[in-house]
Every structure is written in C-alpha cells, then in structure tokens.
Amino acid sequence: MSLKFANKKKLALYALLACISACGNVVIAYVTKIMLNSAQYHRGSLKQLVLIALLGAIVLILIMFLNFGYRYLRFDITRDINLKLKDKTISYLVSQQADSQKEGLNLMTNDLKQIESLKIANELMIISEAAAFNISITVGLLNSWLLTVIFVVATIIPGFVQKPFVKDIQNKAKVWEEKNAEYTQAVSDAINGSKTAMLYDVQLPIVSYVVKQAKQMENSLRTLNYTQGAISTLFMTIADIFSFTIPFLVGAILMFNGQIGAGTLVMIVQLSNDFINPITMIFDQLNQIRSTQPIWNKIEKALHFEHSTLSSSDLAFKQLTVNDLSYAINGKNILSNVNFTVKAGEKVLLMAPSGFGKTTLLRLLVGQLTPTSGSIMIDHQNLAGNWRKAHDYFGYINQKPFMFNRSLIFNLTFGKKYSESELTGAIKLAGLTQLVEEKGLDYQIGQNGSNLSGGQIQRIEIARAILAKRPILLADEATSALDNTLSLQIHQTLLTNPNFAVIEVAHKISNREKEMFDKIIDLSK
Ligand SMILES: Nc1ncnc2c1ncn2[C@@H]1O[C@H](COP(=O)(O)OP(=O)(O)OP(=O)(O)O)[C@@H](O)[C@H]1O
Numbered sequence: 001m002s003l004k005f006a007n008k009k010k011l012a013l014y015a016l017l018a019c020i021s022a023c024g025n026v027v028i029a030y031v032t033k034i035m036l037n038s039a040q041y042h043r044g045s046l047k048q049l050v051l052i053a054l055l056g057a058i059v060l061i062l063i064m065f066l067n068f069g070y071r072y073l074r075f076d077i078t079r080d081i082n083l084k085l086k087d088k089t090i091s092y093l094v095s096q097q098a099d100s101q102k103e104g105l106n107l108m109t110n111d112l113k114q115i116e117s118l119k120i121a122n123e124l125m126i127i128s129e130a131a132a133f134n135i136s137i138t139v140g141l142l143n144s145w146l147l148t149v150i151f152v153v154a155t156i157i158p159g160f161v162q163k164p165f166v167k168d169i170q171n172k173a174k175v176w177e178e179k180n181a182e183y184t185q186a187v188s189d190a191i192n193g194s195k196t197a198m199l200y201d202v203q204l205p206i207v208s209y210v211v212k213q214a215k216q217m218e219n220s221l222r223t224l225n226y227t228q229g230a231i232s233t234l235f236m237t238i239a240d241i242f243s244f245t246i247p248f249l250v251g252a253i254l255m256f257n258g259q260i261g262a263g264t265l266v267m268i269v270q271l272s273n274d275f276i277n278p279i280t281m282i283f284d285q286l287n288q289i290r291s292t293q294p295i296w297n298k299i300e301k302a303l304h305f306e307h308s309t310l311s312s313s314d315l316a317f318k319q320l321t322v323n324d325l326s327y328a329i330n331g332k333n334i335l336s337n338v339n340f341t342v343k344a345g346e347k348v349l350l351m352a353p354s355g356f357g358k359t360t361l362l363r364l365l366v367g368q369l370t371p372t373s374g375s376i377m378i379d380h381q382n383l384a385g386n387w388r389k390a391h392d393y394f395g396y397i398n399q400k401p402f403m404f405n406r407s408l409i410f411n412l413t414f415g416k417k418y419s420e421s422e423l424t425g426a427i428k429l430a431g432l433t434q435l436v437e438e439k440g441l442d443y444q445i446g447q448n449g450s451n452l453s454g455g456q457i458q459r460i461e462i463a464r465a466i467l468a469k470r471p472i473l474l475a476d477e478a479t480s481a482l483d484n485t486l487s488l489q490i491h492q493t494l495l496t497n498p499n500f501a502v503i504e505v506a507h508k509i510s511n512r513e514k515e516m517f518d519k520i521i522d523l524s525k
C-alpha cells in the first residue's frame with residue numbers, strides 16, 4: 001500500500017472529510033423521502049416542504065465548502081507520497097551504479113507517474129468510496145433493511161465475475177512496462193546521439209527506431225487498457241442487471257403490499273447510487289492498482305533498500321596484492337591470471353594494448369565487478385567484489401569521466417566541504433588554475449561537460465581524485481586527452497606525491513613519464 005507513506009494525521013482528516021462529503025447523497029435522499037411521503041400521505045404544509053428543500057440546499061452548500069478542503073488534501077497527500085517515493089527510488093538507483101539508463105530513467109519518470117495515477121489516486125479514492133458505501137448502507141438499513149440488504153447483495157455478486165481476469169491484466173501490464181522501458185531508452189539515445197546522427201545524416205533510422213519502440217509501447221498500452229475496459233464493461237452490465245432489476249422488483253412488491261411508501265423506495269434508490277457506484281468503482285480501482293504490481297515490486301525493492309553511508313576516512317594500507325585474478329563475461333575470458341603487488345606510496349604502471357581489459361581490471365579493484373576467480377588482498381583482507389569495503393581505498397580517474405550538469409565547483413567537490421587551501425591546492429595540482437581564473441568556480445559546465453574541452457574534463461577528474469585523498473589512486477589513461485607538456489606536468493605531481501600509491505593503466509605513454517614510475521608491468525606478457 002502506498003498510503004503507508006502518507007502523513008497519518010492528514011490521512012485521518014481526509015477520511016473524515018470523505019465521510020462528510022458522502023453525506024451529500026444522504027441529505028438528498030432524506031429530503032426526497034420526506035417530500036414524497038408527505039405528498040403521498042398529505043402530511044404537513046406546503047410551507048414546510050419549501051423549508052425542508054431550503055434546509056437541504058443549505059446543508060449541501062456547507063458540505064461543498066468542506067469538499068474544497070477534502071479535494072486539496074487529496075492532492076496534498078499525493079504530493080507527499082510522490083516526494084517520498086522519488087527520494088527513496090533515486091537513492092536506490094544511485095547506489096546500483098547501473099551501466100544502462102533504461103530501467104532507472106523509466107522508473108523515476110514514467111513508472112512513478114503510473115504509481116501516482118493508478119495506485120496512490122485509487123487507494124485514496126477507495127477510502128472515499130468506502131465512506132460513501134458505509135454511510136449509505138447505514139442510512140438505508142435504518143429506513144428499510146430488507147430493501148437495503150437486497151440492493152447490497154445484488155451489487156456484490158457481480159464482483160466475482162472479474163476474479164478470473166486479474167492474472168491476465170497483470171501479465172499485460174508487465175508487457176507494457178517492458179516496452180515502455182525500451183521506448184524510454186530509445187528516446188534517451190536519440191537525444192544524446194543527435195549530434196552524431198546529424199553529422200552523418202542518419203536521423204531517419206534513429207527516428208524510425210524510436211517510432212517503432214513507441215508503436216510497440218502504445219500497442220501494449222492499448223491491449224492493457226482495452227482488457228481493463230472490456231472487463232469493466234462486462235462487470236457493469238452484470239451489475240446493472242443484478243442491482244436494478246431485482247431490487248426494483250422487490251421494492252415494487254413491498255409498495256404494492258403497502259409495506260413502504262413511495263418516498264422510502266425513492267430514498268433507497270437514491271442511496272443505492274452509493275451502494276452500487278462505490279462497489280463498481282472499488283472493483284475497477286482494485287484492478288488498476290493490480291495493474292501497477294510489476295512497477296510496485298520494483299519500487300518496493302528501492303523502499304527496502306538500506307542506504308549505507310559509513311565511509312572510512314584515513315584508511316592506511318601496507319600492500320595491495322592481486323592474485324591470479326580472472327574475469328569473464330558471458331563465458332568469454334577478458335582477464336586471466338593477473339598478478340601484481342603495490343606497496344603504500346608505490347607508483348605502478350600497467351601496460352596493455354587497447355581492449356585488453358585494463359578498465360575492467362580497475363573496476364575489479366574498486367569492487368564494481370566481481371572476479372570469476374582470484375583474490376584482491378589489501379593487507380590481510382580479500383576485498384574482491386566487495387564494493388562497500390573496497391571503494392574507500394581508491395581514487396579513480398576514469399577514462400570517460402562523468403560530469404554533472406552543474407557548476408565547476410560542484411563537479412570538483414560534489415558538494416563536500418573543503419578548506420580554501422585544499423581546494424586551490426588540488427586545482428593547481430590538476431592544472432586547472434587558469435580555467436578557474438577565466439571562468440570562475442560557478443561556471444556552468446553543461447551536460448556531461450559540453451562547455452569544456454576534453455582535457456579540461458580530464459583535469460577535473462584528476463582534481464576530484466586528489467581532493468578525495470584516498471590511499472591508492474587508479475588512473476585509467478588519465479592524461480590521454482592532454483598535450484605532452486600538461487601530461488608530463490600532471491604525471492610529475494601525481495607520481496612524486498608520497499601520500500598515495502598510483503596504479504595507472506595505459507597503452508601509450510612517453511618514455512620520460514615511464515621513468516617516473518617505480519614499477520612497469522606489461523599485462524600482455
Ligand atoms: N559489459 C561488457 N560486456 C561484454 N564485454 C565487455 C563489457 N565490458 C567490456 N567488455 C569487453 O572487455 C574487453 C576489455 O575491455 P576494457 O574496457 O577493459 O579494455 P581496455 O583495456 O580498457 O581498453 P582501452 O585501452 O581501449 O580502454 C573488451 O574487449 C570489451 O569489449
């Protein structure tokens with residue numbers, strides 16, 4: 001249930017207002033009964049009749065004012081739940097470190113919207129419907145229990161008609177969910193790849209792929225909606241047959257025998273709007289809620305996810321030992337039996353040709369990937385595949401750094417507090433002083449750093465690693481986008497700093513830079 005994330009007091013007030021709102025129908029029913037019965041049996045005066053109608057109207061107006069609050073509260077509760085779900089879901093997604101955007105993007109946008117319109121809204125509506133149902137039933141029982149019972153029984157029976165269709169709806173919802181994720185990814189690819197597409201004039205195949213995915217998604221949505229609609233139609237027809245013909249027959253017989261007056265029959269009929277409609281609505285709403293089950297399962301995973309933020313600072317180590325490390329994807333060996341050691345402060349260069357598995361090796365070291373065999377020992381602990389423990393030891397200069405579409409300062413610090421001297425120190429070491437002087441720290445760097453040069457992006461990535469002060473710095477082709485002078489300069493700063501060890505992987509590096517390392521290992525040998 002999504003309502004467990006709502007504020008309890010607001011929810012209680014909402015239920016109360018829903019009950020008051022439901023009383024509108026009761027007022028109409030009573031006014032009708034009194035009027036018709038006095039007309040039929042010539043009781044009271046015409047003036048009294050007008051007064052009763054007036055009183056009814058006044059009560060309805062009062063209820064209208066409370067209804068304003070009731071409506072507002074419904075959207076307010078929805079907003080609260082939406083925010084909570086978004087918070088939990090994004091925390092979970094970020095911790096997944098997924099390579100593909102497809103699932104996550106879809107979950108955060110489309111899936112959560114579906115949860116809002118099909119689950120949260122319906123759960124709230126069920127409270128309102130149930131209030132209307134209960135109040136009308138109570139009033140009905142007090143006025144003619146026999147007719148009320150017959151109306152209710154006749155209403156509930158048709159509900160069983162739809163039971164067998166539930167599974168079918170869920171399956172169709174699942175298909176639609178998958179198609180939608182594919183569509184979202186296609187849109188994201190098309191927009192991100194638009195520059196490449198325009199350059200090579202290949203918009204057509206890119207666009208038609210998105211349209212194809214959209215078509216599949218829309219088709220599955222049509223199937224889902226149609227199934228729901230068809231079941232709903234079937235149910236409503238059966239409900240109509242049961243809940244009108246039978247009760248009216250009984251009502252007519254009771255009136256025929258003089259057991260009830262016309263006013264009471266019309267009153268129960270008026271009330272029965274709130275026996276029948278809420279029940280049909282609730283069944284319909286339950287179906288819609290069921291259709292969100294596959295999405296809700298995913299969100300529940302996020303909701304139950306324990307976010308761990310314990311990060312150990314000032315980790316020291318004596319030796320990192322990589323022992324017979326192997327890694328395979330889909331049965332294909334990428335790395336086999338890699339062995340090397342790195343001591344604290346030691347500078348190690350790992351050489352291998354492009355596509356050999358250098359990036360993969362670094363991702364194994366930080367624990368993003370789990371090796372098929374072998375161990376990664378830091379002192380006496382095997383940290384292979386253990387992201388939580390391993391990552392705190394490493395700074396990581398990525399081959400393809402990711403830049404947030406925010407300011408330069410945010411991209412350097414990620415919002416963490418650093419002293420003025422730490423910051424200027426790191427900026428200087430990474431060769432960013434000139435950029436900072438020219439653009440300022442608040443410079444907006446654009447989506448994935450589109451307002452920066454490739455080399456500037458790489459230097460930001462280097463500054464991030466320096467600021468983080470981890471005992472081992474992993475560098476993946478760290479200076480490949482920089483000119484020789486800058487590359488040399490950055491190597492000098494990284495490779496002469498005794499505070500951290502460096503493991504750099506590269507396939508191309510100058511001899512002068514090679515000389516600065518303590519150890520060079522050729523992985524391909
Ligand atoms: N998720 C993946 N699924 C399948 N194969 C992969 C995956 N990731 C990497 N590979 C393959 O593993 C091999 C090693 O990739 P890796 O990125 O580690 O190479 P690299 O040595 O860093 O290359 P480069 O010097 O070009 O950066 C490549 O053949 C690559 O195609």
Ligand SMILES: [Mg+2]
Binds near residue numbers: 358359360399476
């Ligand atoms: Mg690589």
